[in-house]
Amino acid sequence: MEKAGRSTIVLLKxxxxxxxxxxxxxxxxxxxxxxxxxxxxxxxSKAYDDASVNPxxxxxxxICCTEDLWEGWSITDEMVPDQIGAAGRPLCTIPADAVxxxxxxxxxxxxxxxxxxxxxxxxxxxxxxxKNAVEVMAQEPSLLRPLGATSDxxxxxxxxxxxxxSGFSLKDVNRAVVRGKASALRNPRASxxxxxxxxxxxxxxxxxxxxxVADKAEFAEAGIVLVLASEAWAKKNKxxxxxxxxxxxxxxxxxxxxxxxxxxxxxxxxxxxAVRRAGFKGDLEDFDILELDDTxxxxxxxxxxxxxxxxxxxxxxxxxKRTALNPSGGSLGVGNLxxxxxxxxLLECALQLRGEAGSIQVKGAKKALVQSWRGIPTGTGGVAxxxx
Amino acid sequence: MEERIxxxxxxxxxTGSIPLHYEYTAGVAGERFLRGxxxxxxxxxxxxxxxxxxxxxxxxxxKCYGGVERSVxxxxxxxxAALTKxxxxxxxxxxxxxxxFAYITFEGVTGGLVHRVADGVRVGSSVRPxxxxxxxxxxxxxxxxxxxxxxxxxxx
Numbered sequence: 001m002e003k004a005g006r007s008t009i010v011l012l013k014x015x016x017x018x019x020x021x022x023x024x025x026x027x028x029x030x031x032x033x034x035x036x037x038x039x040x041x042x043x044x045s046k047a048y049d050d051a052s053v054n055p056x057x058x059x060x061x062x063i064c065c066t067e068d069l070w071e072g073w074s075i076t077d078e079m080v081p082d083q084i085g086a087a088g089r090p091l092c093t094i095p096a097d098a099v100x101x102x103x104x105x106x107x108x109x110x111x112x113x114x115x116x117x118x119x120x121x122x123x124x125x126x127x128x129x130x131k132n133a134v135e136v137m138a139q140e141p142s143l144l145r146p147l148g149a150t151s152d153x154x155x156x157x158x159x160x161x162x163x164x165x166s167g168f169s170l171k172d173v174n175r176a177v178v179r180g181k182a183s184a185l186r187n188p189r190a191s192x193x194x195x196x197x198x199x200x201x202x203x204x205x206x207x208x209x210x211x212x213v214a215d216k217a218e219f220a221e222a223g224i225v226l227v228l229a230s231e232a233w234a235k236k237n238k239x240x241x242x243x244x245x246x247x248x249x250x251x252x253x254x255x256x257x258x259x260x261x262x263x264x265x266x267x268x269x270x271x272x273x274a275v276r277r278a279g280f281k282g283d284l285e286d287f288d289i290l291e292l293d294d295t296x297x298x299x300x301x302x303x304x305x306x307x308x309x310x311x312x313x314x315x316x317x318x319x320x321k322r323t324a325l326n327p328s329g330g331s332l333g334v335g336n337l338x339x340x341x342x343x344x345x346l347l348e349c350a351l352q353l354r355g356e357a358g359s360i361q362v363k364g365a366k367k368a369l370v371q372s373w374r375g376i377p378t379g380t381g382g383v384a385x386x387x388x
Numbered sequence: 389m390e391e392r393i394x395x396x397x398x399x400x401x402x403t404g405s406i407p408l409h410y411e412y413t414a415g416v417a418g419e420r421f422l423r424g425x426x427x428x429x430x431x432x433x434x435x436x437x438x439x440x441x442x443x444x445x446x447x448x449x450x451k452c453y454g455g456v457e458r459s460v461x462x463x464x465x466x467x468x469a470a471l472t473k474x475x476x477x478x479x480x481x482x483x484x485x486x487x488x489f490a491y492i493t494f495e496g497v498t499g500g501l502v503h504r505v506a507d508g509v510r511v512g513s514s515v516r517p518x519x520x521x522x523x524x525x526x527x528x529x530x531x532x533x534x535x536x537x538x539x540x541x542x543x544x
Contacts, residue, residue, distance in 0.1 A: 072406065129403075132480045141412045142422070143444055143529045144502060148478055149489055156472030157491050157502065164470070164511065208474035209486075253450060258442060258499025261470060261491070 018241035021051020021227035027189040030126040031221040041083040043223035051227035055085030060114025062086040065101040065121040098343035099372040099382030121340035125219035151376040156208030161261035174198040184333020215297040220335020246278030249382030267306040270383040289368040291345035294330040342372035353388040421445040422527040434458040443499040466492040506536040
């Protein structure tokens with residue numbers, strides 16, 4: 001691992017790490033029939049079947065991306081191993097998004113710690129009765145939290161600044177919502193697809209101006225598991241796979257703490273680092289698929305602009321002629337899966353590159369990029385580059 | 389064989405809560421800042437190495453990571469960089485009247501403050517803090533009631 005600026009970069013020196021299996025369960029607003037542990041068990045079982053691995057024998061390390069406050073259970077890592085087949089095995093939980101989890105998995109494999117690693121994340125957001133309280137607890141406690149602002153208040157401020165400085169308009173934001181909802185209609189994993197018009201979005205209720213209800217991804221529940229292996233292991237054991245070419249994550253100064261409001265420094269730096277590690281020489285438009293964080297509608301445009309570098313390049317991607325932007329429907333269409341949101345984006349790209357994305361399949365997709373964000377009030381996110 | 393749940397009433401669930409309360413240590417910088425507010429002053433940290441004042445006040449510089457020992461009084465009027473009117477409170481309750489919040493920056497200071505603002509404030513407005521009466525201040529960010537338009541004549 002090397003340090004560059006404030007980024008953490010995973011060096012892929014000894015061959016790629018491969019995704020050899022995927023599994024998921026849920027993807028509904030409420031998974032009312034399964035407990036958290038059962039949801040994880042179902043997803044993990046499917047992933048092990050897909051990868052043809054026995055977790056009790058073949059897996060060297062298990063990683064779960066989870067946050068205690070969303071679990072409603074402190075020291076959650078003690079409650080994770082059994083249901084994913086990790087009892088008595090090396091397991092760690094990471095309170096971070098799954099791109100950081102993926103980077104950790106890659107490091108475990110490339111360091112020789114393990115040849116096969118399991119990466120898990122889930123959302124049981126409907127179990128959390130006080131979602132606002134969890135979000136408010138993320139605010140700095142002495143200068144910010146006492147003011148009475150919500151996550152939506154802070155998003156409203158950021159959106160206001162973004163629309164004033166980026167050159168993107170509310171009309172662009174409206175189109176992003178319409179597009180996400182429409183794409184989600186064809187995705188069986190999406191809970192919030194729909195035929196929306198720009199006027200529908202325009203008339204959506206204000207949460208914190210200019211932010212509206214339609215601009216915010218609604219919560220959903222799912223369990224997701226990826227099984228990863230070294231390239232050598234995948235070849236030796238003849239597993240079909242999707243390669244991870246590069247992964248990086250970064251924490252920039254949140255604007256609330258004095259960072260920039262109109263661009264995402266964490267996205268820019270993660271992207272440049274991941275691209276460099278992947279040895280990728282092209283532009284953002286050379287990816288077949290981009291799955292970018294759209295927890296809030298304006299964040300999709302902000303993330304896109306931050307990665308594309310110029311408004312013209314971002315607009316070309318938005319035109320949809322060459323690169324598929326969030327063909328899954330993104331979080332706006334699929335739902336906000338909290339700590340599993342990034343793993344969902346990785347799952348969608350893995351399915352696309354395997355040619356198994358069904359009705360949302362992007363024809364001939366060979367190269368995909370996932371970008372994650374940890375949410376309000378953070379300036380933390382990551383980028384992963386996948387290919388086949 | 390697993391029991392199949394086919395009605396909402398049949399779903400079994402357990403309701404629980406996490407009753408947690410905290411007392412956050414203000415710290416060296418935090419105490420200096422909050423004591424300043426109690427005196428009707430906003431203070432920024434000043435990094436002698438970077439020659440830069442910044443908010444919020446910290447004991448370290450986020451750029452050079454050197455120690456910040458000096459604080460400087462923020463004398464300039466604030467400027468509204470972003471504005472929102474929020475309709476819901478922290479518990480998810482609908483507010484009777486929308487509350488306006490702004491991100492306020494100060495000339496010569498990097499960073500800024502989020503705070504409530506008075507009616508009539510716009511993006512770009514010059515604003516100043518309205519402090520509570522001195523006897524009601526407690527050394528809290530809420531010692532500033534809100535920021536309001538600065539109607540004082542500009543001096544050059």
